[in-house]
Amino acid sequence: MKTKVKAVIFDWAGTTVDYGCFAPVQAFVEVFKEFGIKPAIEEVRKPMGMLKIDHIRTMLAMERIQNLWKEKYQRESTEEDVLEMYHMFERKLMGILDQFTDVKPHVLETVKILRQHGIKVGSTTGYTDEMMEVVTKGAKENGYAPDEWFSPDSVNSKGRPYPYMIFKNMEALGILSVKDVVKVGDTVSDILEGKNAGIVSIGVVEGSSEMGLSEKEYLLLEDAQKESLYQQVKDSFLEAGADYVIRDMSELPELILDK
Secondary structure, eight states, rough: OOOOOEEEEEETTTTBBBBOHHHHHHHHHHHHTTTTTTOOOOHHHHTTTTTTHHHHHHHTTTTHHHHHHHHHSOOOOOOHHHHHHHHHHHHHHHHHHSOOBBBBTHHHHHHHHHHTTTTTTEEEESSSSSHHHHHHHHHHHHHHHSSOOBBBGGGOOOOOTHHHHHHHHHHHHHHOOOOEEEESSSHHHHHHHHHHHEEEEEEEOOOOOOTTOOOOHTTTTTTHHHOOOOOOOHHHHHHTEEEEEESSGGHHHHHHHOO
């Protein structure tokens, strides 16, 4: 990169914690099943990174799910349905969230290197403030604590792909220009958030929601399978507008530090 990076803004689940981003996936699947609809994992993961209530709205608007809903309830879904599902989602997620705060491989080492070079560490999320109280507490116990974090609650619920959480980070971190900031995330929504903010947007593949595998599942793959999956996720990020794609967090310092 030609400019000196002064701040890196990370996503949370799937990027720095919760390898594979499984906590919200599990909760979304359970909620839709409660309403008599079994979503495909691809349908659950496609809107990942969005504000969670928007995630539910997006899933309900998907053609297959919409048709199943009409078949079951003889009507289209309403905003009341969305709210009911979201409140159920909140309860289910809060019940399991503390189990998904393990820090992903290479994150702690990478953050240490960034700070040694005077780079500040911010973060954004699709979780609410209440959810983040659980996540940040667990992550801190596991060694990870960014300088700042902001949820959609801090920007009038205008989460990704809106860029406003990034701007809140810049304000709090005292960063003057978007040219000095990098966003790192594991979903298309993360990439779009960064691009809409006018900053360099980087996708991380291994352990991402886009990849959708647990660490154990990934490590059991043959090298050729890993490479094929990497290219598939990389292409998805690049199509969304990513400036760079890294395999895992260990590649980040070399990419952004002054040579």
